[in-house]
Amino acid sequence: AQKVTQAQTEISVVEKEDVTLDCVYETRDTTYYLFWYKQPPSGELVFLIRRNSFDEQNEISGRYSWNFQKSTSSFNFTITASQVVDSAVYFCALSEAGTGTASKLTFGTGTRLQVTL
């Protein structure tokens, strides 16, 4: 069965600090997809990134970067020079490519990031 663990329940940083959100996953599939979603205080879920299991290249998008390591089953998310607007709950999620439930997302429990001035 698939499982996603976000061990950090809550993180508080001061603006401009770098912060890394950890995500560890479990799956028996060889083909799977990993996602990060952001949930700001307004409550909606915003898609940030998708990675497939065959692409271990790290990705950078502005202040955001993602480190995917199959050897440790991790897909960590780093925010560089954090800003107050980054305050949100961040969810890591996993989707296996098996038949039938190919689109099902299994979510971690989320990490609440608080960025203060």
Add this chain to the structure above:
Amino acid sequence: EAQVTQNPRYLITVTGKKLTVTCSQNMNHEYMSWYRQDPGLGLRQIYYSMNVEVTDKGDVPEGYKVSRKEKRNFPLILESPSPNQTSLYFCASSITRGKAGQPQHFGDGTRLSIL
């Protein structure tokens, strides 16, 4: 604008009074799903639908029903709501057509309180 629309956004009701949360998407997506979000548990899948007239249980289906009579709509029905169904609910959709792992588009959420 491509979107998933849920209604109502907020609802306070009483135990046993049937309610329906509607979900509609305008992206012609095959896959639709309902999740509930609870503190410390993240989001858990309730039901999903791979296409019209095709629905199946997710991880926490007890106490819920769904239907998929049209491609764009996927209502969530609580026949006899109970307080343990107080939660934040999200509808989501994605394109499939043989492509696994497509990002899901989420509605803005429906906050249900069952007294």
